[in-house]
Every structure is written in structure tokens, then in C-alpha cells.
Amino acid sequence: MTIRCDRVLELAPGFVLGALDAADMAAVHEHLIACRESHPELRELGGVLPYLAVSLEPVEPPARLRAAVIAAAQADLAAHPRSAQAAARRVAAIPRTAVAYEPLAVEAWAAEPAATVASGSGTVVSLASVRRSRRRRALAWATRVAAAVAVVAIVGYGYGVVREPGARPSQSPFFVPGQGDVVVDLTAPGAGTAHGFVDLRPTNHLIVYVNGLVPTTGDQVYMVWVTAGKDVSLAGYFRVDSQGDGTVQMDNVPRAPSLWVQVCIEPNEHVTTPTGPTVASATIFS
């Protein structure tokens, strides 16, 4: 942690307004990821902000805007059909735990250019600079040894499943080692313990499996980001218990000469740019 709680208190007004220099913004973000204090000052000061917009008089935009919005949504729907069940599953996957620092998932919306609407099912966001990170404490060497992958042919969702020793079936990756798949190892920076693999299927379906992860605490999540050119998509996220593993799948992966897959530890699932430390990454060249 680069700054202390009293420094966050000092920086709070500028932080909630997004008016700090980049270094201070990053320092506060980093502090909040690691800090267990509630920092009520951020909610209390930040809670004022939505009402600043209320001070404005409503302005009627041109009528064509409504048609444009609806047309764009219809085009998006045609490209990405959705179902109520899928939406419900996704909502259900987001715990509603009350936390002191609970970002709204608005950043991705705001940063999402319309031109990239059809690029994937994940969230398209502006490319964030990934801060050099703190290293998580090392897991036992036994976990590394266990990383030797054992391929166990079992039936699951019609797929072959690659399981690592010790991985529970519920956390096993669904993996189709089919013809045309591109499989790349996920490796941790420095002395990190995370490892795993990324499988990109010809159908543009991505499977990410990671092991050797430090268990998450509180609202912490591991988030998997896929970078294609300047676009960063959220492939998914998961929490980790003592088993230290997790998996994410993504459809409609953006097509690009190379994809950078990174696994970051984030303060909660509402983070929409990869701001946390990168614990593992891989580059896929197609």
C-alpha cells in the first residue's frame, strides 16, 4: 500500500470528483483495493455528486435521437440475442453485499464506444494502464507441483474436461481440445504463483483456467480481461477459496492478430477497467 488511510481522507474530495492527478488517483485506487477500512468519507462526499446534474434544467434533444438510440439497440439485439434467463443468471451471479467502497459498474458503459458494440459479449472498455502491482503472498510449493496438468476425460456439458489435481469438479474448466484450438499457458509475472491456460476455439469461444491463486477476501474478485488492439473486454470474474482455482468462458471474443489475456485481482466485480495487479497473463497469436 503506497499511501495511508489519512492520506486517502485528505485526497477524498478530489478522488470522488475524479480531479486528482493520475498518480494520486492510482494511489487511492490501490489503497482501496488493499485496505480493510470502510472509508465512509468517499461515500459521503461522492454521494453529493449525482445531484449536481439535477441542478440542470432538462433539455429536449432532437427527436431523431430517440430513433437512433432504439435503432442501435435493435441492431445490437440482432447481433447478440439475449434471453431473460441469461440476464437473470448474470444478475444472480453478482452478490449484493454492502461494502464501504462499492463502485458502480458505470465506467464500462461510459467508455464503451458505439462502434465496438458488435465486438463481443464481454464489456468493452477503454484500455487502462495496468499499475505495477503488489505481489500476493506466495502459495505453498505444493500448489505449484500440483500444477502438472492431468487430463481426465470426463463428461461435462458435452465437453472433455481438463482437471488439475485437487481441483473440485465444480471448478474444473470446460475445455474442448478440439482441432483448431489455440492453447496458451497463463504465467504469472515475477515470482507469482498463478498459472493455467487459455484456450481459444475456432468458434471464437475463449476458456481461461487459472490455478495457484491466493484466495479472495471480502468482495475481492479475480477478473479476466481480454485486450484486442485498443479494446479491452471483460471475459468474466470469479472468487477463489482455498482451492486456488477459477475459470471463465467468453463468447464472441474480439478478432485480432493477437489477444492479451490478463487476470487481475480487483476490489469487487464492478470494476470495469483492469486496475488491479496482474496475477497471470498470456498472449494468443492467431
Next chain:
Amino acid sequence: MGAPPPLEGDQELKAEESEAELMRQVAAGEIGGLETLYDRHHAMAYALALRITTEPGLAEDVVQDSFLGLWRNAARYAEAKGSVRGWLLAIVRHRAIDTIRRRKNGVTLDDDTTDIVPAALTLPDIWPEVAGRLDAEQVRIALEGLPPAQREAIEYAYFDGLTQREIATRTGAPLGTVKSRMRLGLVALRRELLDVTDAANELVPAVTAGSKGRS
């Protein structure tokens, strides 16, 4: 004996529940839900986008992108964390500021400080019950009640996306003074808004604990 008329807060709660239902419709891909949300919030969204970008064309783009973002990410809406309006306006503000920063600096998204998400947009709309009872005039009065320098600092940051350092340059005030004005202004505005709604004031001291100096 008939049921007592619903309290204002109850009415607001019902409205929010309705909005949550609309968001569920949107998440399920029902265009009608989006149409209703657009009809309710487009003028406020456009007003904010126009205030920030100052150009109607850019403001239209921002609003369209914002509603499209809402459409695509409705499943991520967490009802417990704030109103739909608050969420939408936060999106609009972020998108608009991102637009003007990129235009001003002539940079792409990945090589500028805009990759640091403005924290204001990551904080929850924690007073939905307050917001439901505030109208534009009340908020304006609260803003106008601030010392001009404090209001200016907040508005430069919120509506113009300026950093504290940029505000100091623009106003000629020392950086430390700008920081103090921003803190004092937010604290005072919070107090004013709470006073307007007769909400509890006991949370204010926790914020003022970090106050240093006075502009």
C-alpha cells in the same frame, strides 16, 4: 377506513421499483423497456451531456452511447446500489468528459490519464431517498448557497472534468486552496441537501474530520 396516502418516500420507492423492472426488461432484450427509460430520462441526460460538451452534436453522440451502454449492460444494474437515473447520469457524465478530454488533448484512450476512471462515477448513488424529494430548484439553491469559489471548484471538476491542478491554473489560486475549496464545498453542499430533506445530519462530521483550512 381507507389506507393512508403513501408518503413521498414510498412513492419514490415504487417508482424505483418500476425502474428496476424496466431494467430487467432491458436486460432481457425488450426494446419497450429501453423506450420507456429513454422517455423518462433523455432530457436530463441530454442536458448534462450538453452542459459538459457544449456542442449539440457531441451531446447527442454521448447520449446515444450512454443509452446503448445501458441497453447492453442492464443485467449489471444493481438496484440496491442506486437509482437508474443516477446510474445513467453517471454514465453520461463520464462519457461526456471522456469525449472532451480526448478532443482537447488529441489523444487516444490508451495513452492518457483518462484511463484512470473518475472516482465520482464509481461511487454509489447513496441517497436515492433524498434524490426523490429534491427538485432542480432545491439543488440549485443549495449550490448557490455555497461561497462562489467553492462552487466554482466543484463545477469545474464536475462539469468540465478539470483536475485540481488545472483548476488552480485556471483560477490562479494555489493548489492547496483549490483542494480546500473542493472539500469545504462538498461538505457544505452535502449538509445543505440533507437539511433540505430533513435527513439526518450526523454523517457530516465524519467528512469534516478531514477538512483542512478554509478558503
